[in-house]
Amino acid sequence: MIGLEHYLVVSVLLFSLGIFCVLTRRNALGILLGIELILNAANINYIAFNRYSGAAYDGQVFAIFVIMLAAAEATIGLAIVLGIYRSFRTIDVEAIDRLRG
Amino acid sequence: MTEVAEITVVSYLRWIPLLPLASAALNGVLGASIHKRFGERAISALACAPVTISFILACVALAELAGLPEHDRFLLDHVAPWIAIGSLRVDIAFAADPLTAVMMLVVTGVGGIIHYYAIGYMHGDRSYWRFFAFFNLFMFAMLTLVMGDSLLLMFVGWEGVGLCSYALIGFWYQDIEKARAGSKAFIVNRIGDFGFLLGIFLLFWTLDAAGHGTVVFREIEANVGLLEGRFFWGFPVAVLVGLFLFLGAVGKSAQIPLHVWLPDAMAGPTPVSALIHAATMVTAGVYMIGRMHFLYSAAPAALTVVAVVGATTALVAATIGVAQNDIKKVLAYSTVSQLGYMCLAMGVGAYVWGIFHLFTHAFFKGCLFLGSGSVIHGMGGEQDMRNMGGLRRHMPRTFWTFLISTLAIAGAPFTAGFFSKDGILAEAYGRGGLGLWLAGALGAGLTAFYMFRQVFMVFFGECRAGEHTRHHLHESPAVMTVPLVILAAGALLVGWLGLPPFLGFLGPNLFEAWLEPVFGHPHAGLSHETEMVLTAISLSMAGAGVYLAYRMYYTGRTSPETFSEFAGGIPYRAVYNKYWFDEVYDAVFVRATMLLAKAGALCDRYIIDGIVDGSATLTALWSRVTGIFDLGFIDGAVNTISDSVLDWGSRLRKVQTGSINAYLYAIVAGVVGITILRMIWFAGV
Numbered sequence: 130m131i132g133l134e135h136y137l138v139v140s141v142l143l144f145s146l147g148i149f150c151v152l153t154r155r156n157a158l159g160i161l162l163g164i165e166l167i168l169n170a171a172n173i174n175y176i177a178f179n180r181y182s183g184a185a186y187d188g189q190v191f192a193i194f195v196i197m198l199a200a201a202e203a204t205i206g207l208a209i210v211l212g213i214y215r216s217f218r219t220i221d222v223e224a225i226d227r228l229r230g
Numbered sequence: 231m232t233e234v235a236e237i238t239v240v241s242y243l244r245w246i247p248l249l250p251l252a253s254a255a256l257n258g259v260l261g262a263s264i265h266k267r268f269g270e271r272a273i274s275a276l277a278c279a280p281v282t283i284s285f286i287l288a289c290v291a292l293a294e295l296a297g298l299p300e301h302d303r304f305l306l307d308h309v310a311p312w313i314a315i316g317s318l319r320v321d322i323a324f325a326a327d328p329l330t331a332v333m334m335l336v337v338t339g340v341g342g343i344i345h346y347y348a349i350g351y352m353h354g355d356r357s358y359w360r361f362f363a364f365f366n367l368f369m370f371a372m373l374t375l376v377m378g379d380s381l382l383l384m385f386v387g388w389e390g391v392g393l394c395s396y397a398l399i400g401f402w403y404q405d406i407e408k409a410r411a412g413s414k415a416f417i418v419n420r421i422g423d424f425g426f427l428l429g430i431f432l433l434f435w436t437l438d439a440a441g442h443g444t445v446v447f448r449e450i451e452a453n454v455g456l457l458e459g460r461f462f463w464g465f466p467v468a469v470l471v472g473l474f475l476f477l478g479a480v481g482k483s484a485q486i487p488l489h490v491w492l493p494d495a496m497a498g499p500t501p502v503s504a505l506i507h508a509a510t511m512v513t514a515g516v517y518m519i520g521r522m523h524f525l526y527s528a529a530p531a532a533l534t535v536v537a538v539v540g541a542t543t544a545l546v547a548a549t550i551g552v553a554q555n556d557i558k559k560v561l562a563y564s565t566v567s568q569l570g571y572m573c574l575a576m577g578v579g580a581y582v583w584g585i586f587h588l589f590t591h592a593f594f595k596g597c598l599f600l601g602s603g604s605v606i607h608g609m610g611g612e613q614d615m616r617n618m619g620g621l622r623r624h625m626p627r628t629f630w631t632f633l634i635s636t637l638a639i640a641g642a643p644f645t646a647g648f649f650s651k652d653g654i655l656a657e658a659y660g661r662g663g664l665g666l667w668l669a670g671a672l673g674a675g676l677t678a679f680y681m682f683r684q685v686f687m688v689f690f691g692e693c694r695a696g697e698h699t700r701h702h703l704h705e706s707p708a709v710m711t712v713p714l715v716i717l718a719a720g721a722l723l724v725g726w727l728g729l730p731p732f733l734g735f736l737g738p739n740l741f742e743a744w745l746e747p748v749f750g751h752p753h754a755g756l757s758h759e760t761e762m763v764l765t766a767i768s769l770s771m772a773g774a775g776v777y778l779a780y781r782m783y784y785t786g787r788t789s790p791e792t793f794s795e796f797a798g799g800i801p802y803r804a805v806y807n808k809y810w811f812d813e814v815y816d817a818v819f820v821r822a823t824m825l826l827a828k829a830g831a832l833c834d835r836y837i838i839d840g841i842v843d844g845s846a847t848l849t850a851l852w853s854r855v856t857g858i859f860d861l862g863f864i865d866g867a868v869n870t871i872s873d874s875v876l877d878w879g880s881r882l883r884k885v886q887t888g889s890i891n892a893y894l895y896a897i898v899a900g901v902v903g904i905t906i907l908r909m910i911w912f913a914g915v
Contacts, residue, residue: 148898151894151898152891152894152895152898155891157890160890160894186315186316189315222889222890222891223889223891225888225890226887226888226889227888228886228888229886229887229888229889
């Protein structure tokens with residue numbers, strides 16, 4: 130029988146993969162993808178806890194909010210990446226260090 | 231389906247969509263390495279085998295359905311629960327009734343043939359595996375759309391086919407024009423999908439308020455009576471839902487005014503045009519109306535809109551097709567026009583004939599597209615018909631199959647198109663009225679004209695290609711011509727499944743009898759004599775079209791200029807430029823959006839920046855005043871502090887590496903650190 134733990138394990142795996150992706154990728158798009166994984170790991174948590182805590186729809190509503198937020202984040206993120214590409218001709222984050230102190 | 235007394239539960243239906251999905255996943259994830267290690271053959275075997283098995287399973291389902299008593303023909307495969315929230319219960323379940331069976335056979339059958347054809351057409355492409363991964367994903371999405379048990383599952387497939395269509399139109403994305411065509415298809419379709427979603431929402435909401443919230447088709451059908459007498463903002467709900475869903479169909483099935491994406495979609499590889507933009511995906515809207523026919527029958531006003539839009543599209547697209555010179559553009563407008571006929575049939579309530587035309591159209595239009603692909607292949611990529619001609623001698627098999635399908639689409643007696651199109655026209659006359667019939671009949675004449683214009687320009691006369699191309703002209707390999715022959719045979723023969731009443735002495739209308747459990751038995755009730763007269767009129771219109779094409783493009787006795795210069799050339803320029811739909815949309819929507827963005831930027835620059843600058847100036851003024859006080863009294867103390875700040879600053883600036891990765895590491899380390907601290911200090915809280 131599938132219980133809460135199973136969902137949490139999936140969520141942890143997804144979250145770790147996301148963090149790993151964010152930390153290791155040098156491509157800005159890869160980092161955005163990693164952030165999506167992290168957000169979806171959070172979503173799984175919301176839904177799983179909602180399902181097993183017997184709450185009404187709180188977790189699901191939050192998940193919907195996260196999805197909308199993720200969509201907005203992707204839009205802005207991609208626009209920024211595009212802007213970066215226009216001015217630096219690259220989206221390799223190692224190569225972009227104009228903010229160095 | 232309300233009459234379905236008993237549902238037969240089976241467990242093999244799920245494999246029809248899931249097998250293509252599995253191979254799409256395999257080719258999509260591992261395709262590059264499979265290609266490198268085992269070559270193209272492994273990729274194409276992986277892609278074609280599951281589709282073939284799906285086709286066999288679809289035949290099994292058809293046989294099982296046929297074996298059941300007429301009103302128990304309903305197979306259900308319940309896979310898993312999906313959504314359970316409030317009163318909304320949706321399961322992942324695949325169903326098959328006679329209507330689904332027809333669609334399954336078209337999708338897996340014609341789709342399978344085009345898969346095999348693509349083996350030859352895509353040979354040598356750099357992204358061979360990517361093509362087949364998306365092609366199989368498309369099969370999965372289309373089969374989900376067709377077999378899904380609920381509106382929501384259908385919507386999943388609906389979006390899925392849109393995604394695959396986008397990815398395959400822009401398959402050669404290095405060419406910016408082709409990538410743009412993909413985006414255009416996606417964006418235009420989104421307008422329709424938005425309507426589709428609104429329709430689902432409104433339907434569920436209303437049914438839920440009446441105590442039977444559901445999105446499962448057979449439950450909607452059982453409860454459709456609850457919509458009666460319900461209003462939303464003063465409009466009957468059934469009509470509104472019908473119109474919203476139809477907006478989705480207008481987008482997906484390329485009806486006016488959202489047809490603009492389909493001609494551009496021809497930028498994709500030709501097998502894509504044949505499978506997605508002719509035989510299957512674009513018919514999804516028509517299928518959806520058939521699936522929801524009980525709703526539309528309860529909303530005559532919505533049906534009228536469907537019929538008028540369909541008839542307008544059938545006629546207008548046909549006039550545009552007359553003046554195109556790109557071999558695939560002609561076929562694209564012809565597809566738009568034929569989809570118009572299907573919508574017209576649905577709109578007058580002749581669901582059987584709409585689905586029948588969908589069925590026959592899949593064969594002859596699939597064959598025409600594959601034939602044009604064979605021509606393009608042989609001509610080394612040339613698509614302009616003005617540079618073709620005389621290909622009859624070089625590509626005999628392509629020529630004959632193309633000719634047969636052209637006869638079918640033009641409605642030559644006893645070919646597939648003859649039965650289905652004349653069926654539609656008769657029903658349009660009997661139930662819709664003279665105007666709808668006239669639009670359809672005029673469209674039929676134009677269809678015959680532009681299709682034969684194409685045949686004469688491509689296959690007859692002298693070859694107008696360059697020396698180099700002419701030298702390389704060759705018939706396509708068997709893997710491409712055998713599918714052509716199969717589809718042409720279908721174009722010739724499948725019409726006999728749906729004999730019209732006035733040919734009743736030749737046998738019964740098998741197609742209508744098969745769909746009777748779904749659609750019931752509505753009829754226009756025309757006398758045989760009227761039907762024969764109507765058929766004679768549309769046949770003579772088609773004949774006139776063929777004769778005119780023959781005079782203009784074969785013997786050359788009538789110059790095309792007679793028409794292109796008619797009335798100062800204005801009508802010709804209008805159709806040549808596709809009635810400026812694209813230009814108008816560009817001016818109204820695209821430019822308006824750009825203007826809005828520009829206005830936003832100006833507002834930002836002058837108003838927001840002005841406020842910020844203004845407050846900065848004020849602050850600067852005030853600080854100058856206080857500065858006088860400062861200079862005298864406070865500086866001494868401050869200078870000491872500032873020196874030490876400067877000192878610290880130069881040390882701390884090393885932390886600001888500017889490297890995004892370093893910042894990310896710092897963030898993660900911070901989160902981990904805080905978590906650990908929390909665990910130590912507040913353990914058990």
